[in-house]
Amino acid sequence: MAKKIGKSLCITSAKGGVGKTTTLINLAGTYAKLGKKTLIIDFDLTSGVIAVALNKNYEKSLVNLADDIDNNQYNSLNDYVTKYNDYIDFLASPKDPRQAGRLDARYIDLILDRAVLAYDMVLIDTNHNINEINLSLLERVDNILFVMTNDPFDIKNLKSLLSIFRDLGKTNYKVLLNNAVNPFKNYFTLYDIKNILKANIDYTLSPKFYIRNIDDYIMAGKIILLEDKVERKFANEYTTFMTMASDFILEEEEHEG
Numbered sequence: 001m002a003k004k005i006g007k008s009l010c011i012t013s014a015k016g017g018v019g020k021t022t023t024l025i026n027l028a029g030t031y032a033k034l035g036k037k038t039l040i041i042d043f044d045l046t047s048g049v050i051a052v053a054l055n056k057n058y059e060k061s062l063v064n065l066a067d068d069i070d071n072n073q074y075n076s077l078n079d080y081v082t083k084y085n086d087y088i089d090f091l092a093s094p095k096d097p098r099q100a101g102r103l104d105a106r107y108i109d110l111i112l113d114r115a116v117l118a119y120d121m122v123l124i125d126t127n128h129n130i131n132e133i134n135l136s137l138l139e140r141v142d143n144i145l146f147v148m149t150n151d152p153f154d155i156k157n158l159k160s161l162l163s164i165f166r167d168l169g170k171t172n173y174k175v176l177l178n179n180a181v182n183p184f185k186n187y188f189t190l191y192d193i194k195n196i197l198k199a200n201i202d203y204t205l206s207p208k209f210y211i212r213n214i215d216d217y218i219m220a221g222k223i224i225l226l227e228d229k230v231e232r233k234f235a236n237e238y239t240t241f242m243t244m245a246s247d248f249i250l251e252e253e254e255h256e257g
Contacts, residue, residue: 008112012127015151022224041124104133225238
């Protein structure tokens with residue numbers, strides 16, 4: 001039987017503070033519920049927070065992986081990932097942000113090629129800066145999820161970014177409107193946002209998903225959607241994450257014979 005290749009998804013935004021990393025972690029939890037082996041890669045190289053959000057210490061980072069590839073000391077991706085649970089691992093950003101400059105875009109293909117061979121889903125966290133690393137990631141991954149809020153600056157920035165995508169003929173992206181980050185901001189209707197962006201809003205998280213004590217979950221390293229009581233309380237949002245996961249997942253499973 002041929003080796004099954006996983007899929008890569010970059011979760012990004014046009015502005016900070018939109019709930020991008022929380023969305024990624026909950027999406028990883030959704031894939032875990034579906035029994036999919038998932039790797040989170042923290043490509044926010046200067047201020048990555050995946051390890052903090054999952055409350056896990058780690059020994060090796062993306063920089064160690066890149067160094068070992070360069071020095072022909074790489075053996076297995078398992079030597080660099082940190083285990084969260086039976087289905088979720090993560091590959092951390094460097095602890096010292098000064099090391100970020102040691103990782104350039106040429107490593108992206110080398111890392112992702114190895115990751116999709118070992119995992120069903122590879123979820124990539126990054127920042128909203130337009131730089132060589134981020135542009136190379138957006139060009140390389142199978143799919144992109146833009147997370148946005150109902151905020152004038154956010155909408156303006158995403159409009160410009162999506163215009164560039166259209167000019168380049170790129171269509172492998174979807175847009176999530178996260179109304180749960182700040183439920184008190186409601187500047188535009190959904191109709192208005194679509195008209196401004198000249199793009200569809202594929203998914204929406206409602207203000208009801210706003211969790212006042214979210215810091216308690218983060219400090220404990222808990223993934224919100226893996227908590228049973230949260231799943232029951234936020235049934236609609238749970239359905240939204242399941243829909244996203246299904247849309248980005250492998251469409252066909254390989255069969256023996």
